[in-house]
Each structure stands twice: as structure tokens, then as C-alpha cells.
Amino acid sequence: MTDPTPSPRTPPGRTGERPYGDGTRAVRAGLPEPVKNEPTLPGPVFAAHYHLPGEVEGPYTYGRDTNPTWTLLERAIGELEAPGTDGAETIVFASGMAAVSAVLLSHAAAGDTVVLPDDGYQALPLVRAQLEAYGVEVRTGPTAGDAQLALLDGARLLWLETPSNPGLDVCDIRRLADAAHRGGTLVAVDNTLATPLGQRPLELGADFAVASGTKGLTGHGDLLLGYVVCRTPELAARIRLWRKVVGAIPGPMEAWLAHRSLATLQLRTRQQCANALAVAEALAGRTEVTGLRHPGLPTDPSHPVATRQMGTYGSIVSFTLPDRTHAGRFLDALRLVEDATSFGGVRSTAERRGRWGGDAVPEGFIRFSAGAEDTDDLVADVLRALDLAADASL
Numbered sequence: 001m002t003d004p005t006p007s008p009r010t011p012p013g014r015t016g017e018r019p020y021g022d023g024t025r026a027v028r029a030g031l032p033e034p035v036k037n038e039p040t041l042p043g044p045v046f047a048a049h050y051h052l053p054g055e056v057e058g059p060y061t062y063g064r065d066t067n068p069t070w071t072l073l074e075r076a077i078g079e080l081e082a083p084g085t086d087g088a089e090t091i092v093f094a095s096g097m098a099a100v101s102a103v104l105l106s107h108a109a110a111g112d113t114v115v116l117p118d119d120g121y122q123a124l125p126l127v128r129a130q131l132e133a134y135g136v137e138v139r140t141g142p143t144a145g146d147a148q149l150a151l152l153d154g155a156r157l158l159w160l161e162t163p164s165n166p167g168l169d170v171c172d173i174r175r176l177a178d179a180a181h182r183g184g185t186l187v188a189v190d191n192t193l194a195t196p197l198g199q200r201p202l203e204l205g206a207d208f209a210v211a212s213g214t215k216g217l218t219g220h221g222d223l224l225l226g227y228v229v230c231r232t233p234e235l236a237a238r239i240r241l242w243r244k245v246v247g248a249i250p251g252p253m254e255a256w257l258a259h260r261s262l263a264t265l266q267l268r269t270r271q272q273c274a275n276a277l278a279v280a281e282a283l284a285g286r287t288e289v290t291g292l293r294h295p296g297l298p299t300d301p302s303h304p305v306a307t308r309q310m311g312t313y314g315s316i317v318s319f320t321l322p323d324r325t326h327a328g329r330f331l332d333a334l335r336l337v338e339d340a341t342s343f344g345g346v347r348s349t350a351e352r353r354g355r356w357g358g359d360a361v362p363e364g365f366i367r368f369s370a371g372a373e374d375t376d377d378l379v380a381d382v383l384r385a386l387d388l389a390a391d392a393s394l
């Protein structure tokens, strides 16, 4: 099987003087050179092994190492995350956590120091425990106010998550990356919440952009996936070796579904981000709502930095209702919003985050993920559910 050649019709970037827009890049991302009588996006290749007479050579030998469906998806994600970074390489994984662990566990060894956020994704403390068990020193600080800057001395790796999940704080990637690089520290950014159309960490100085493709990247809530985009082939070689050793590979069907979903990334992101802002604005007028956070609200503490480094503000809104039962009544009363975890999908979801026990949040804290419904319908549903939840508390 030959390595599918990238299409000259889908370069990462420009037509004449002007770079392609996000929608154009999304619909064409990673497509191979057109071949007469072949589909635009070749179907998933299901293979544990490939014909391999004689010497071990060529791109496809064994299914844990390489797969043509991954190759196309990796190209697509690379075009979206790092269109201007020569030498950048993308590696896809079975899940976001497989990608997160690949970077942290392959690039830190006993005696090294790693700096993590203390308000990041709820499984990050589990990785921390693993790092410490391997003899890595871990320092943590909050995302807000670039507080991790103070912890960089002698560190091997700085891990950022911006906007943070679920608190929606934002840090200045460029500022932190410049400081980290001055001390020889590598920088990884969890880009799950923003998606590559919302934020491009490599352009802001990071060495790795890491994400769960389970969320907004693929957007339909029907698959798990992760990826790491590395600034250089040397950084990528270690990550690829890690994937081979651990075997945390995506199935061909998941990889193909993910690639298919990328075509609508801009359409979904636009509508979902517009809906998130509309929901946030509606919530801002309610007296029972406290702790309202959305980086797109001009009054939000994250707004100035988010406006500088993000193209969109994300599809998540966080807020707190008076207590656990009030929050429960609100979630029960919603008709267009499913009570479910995860986020970034085309169908709105919300949950009382405290039910998992992993995040430091109040009992009435809600993480709301805006889907692609019509804005008026979604806002009306939220306001109606708030009214019902408030009435019952009288």
C-alpha cells in the first residue's frame, strides 16, 4: 500500500496572497490527491497487518505502528493546528488521556520537574500521581494570572490548559512559553476546549498542542480520540515510540469518523460559540446565578487574554446555582439540553460537575456545553428551566 500523497489542492494555506479561511481549511483538511473513481475521503482501512514480502520497509507494516486512515487524519489535524510550522508532526491516540499521558510520561523521567495547573482536567491529578510514583517532582499552580510562571525554575516540562476545564480561566500562552524556553523548559498546551479553530498553541510558542478529540473537534459525542501535535520531528519521535510501546491507538473507524467530522468543524464551532455567548448573556441577567464564567463576556476576567490569543471563545459556560437541589431541578427541567458529561457536541449538554467529586467546585456548579441548536430555542429552554427551578424553591 502506498503512502497517500497530500493533495496540492489542499495546501495548509494560501491562495495567492491570502491565507485560506478556517471553513475552507476545515472542509479540505488532510484530503489526498484526487484519484479518478476513488472517493474524496478514502474509507477506513481495517488491517492488523499489511502484505510485507521480503524486507521490512514501506510506510505500512503492522497495525499498531501505522494505518493509512490515521495518516490522513494526522495530516488534517496538523493542517488545522500548525499550518505555518514547518516540521510539525501529529500523532493520534485512542483518547485524550492517552495523548496527555504520552507527552507527560514520555518527556519526563526520574529527577525531572513538571509544572501542572492545579485546576485542569479532572484526570490530571491521576497522571500527577503516576509521575510522582516514577520519581518526577510535580509543582502545581492555578491557570489564572499566569501563576505557573513562578514555578518554572529548572523544570523539564510546563503543562498549560487554557481555557481551563471547568473553571474557564485563561493564561497567556506566549508569555509563559517565552519564559519557559528561556530556562530550557518544554511547553505543552491542552487545546481541547478551544479546538484548533479557536486557538493554535504552536503559533503562540508551545512545543506540543495536545487535545481530546472526543469533544468539540469531532463534536457528535460518538467516539473517543486524542492527538499530539509536536513542533519538531525529534519531539514527535518520542511520542510515536510511546504510542507503539503502550499501544494506545485509535481504531480505524474512529479515526475515519473523526476526519469526516472535521469538515463541519467551522460550522459547528461558529454556531456553538454563538450559542454559548447568548446563554452566558441570558444567565448574566439572573439573580440566582453566581460565578458566571465565559471568556467571551466582556466583563469576564479571562476576556482580555482570550481576545488576544483565541479566534473563538469556546462553547462552554460555567455558573453556579444556589445549591445542589436547585441545580438538579434546573437540569431536570431542560428539554433541549441533555444531562450528560463531556462537552463540545452538536447537542447541548450540561451537568452538575460536583457529582464526580474530582473538581474543586461548589455543589450547585453547572458546566454547560452549548450545542448547535437555534439560538432562540436554546436560550428560551434555559430561561424556562431556570424559572421552573426557582419557582419550586419558593
Ligand SMILES: *Cc1c(COP(=O)(O)O)cnc(C)c1O
Binding pocket: 095, 096, 097, 098, 100, 121, 161, 165, 190, 192, 193, 211, 212, 213, 214, 215, 224, 225, 226
Ligand atoms: C476530556 C478531556 C481530556 C481527556 O480526554 P478523553 O478523550 O476523555 O480521554 C483531557 N483534557 C481535557 C481538557 C478534557 O476536557
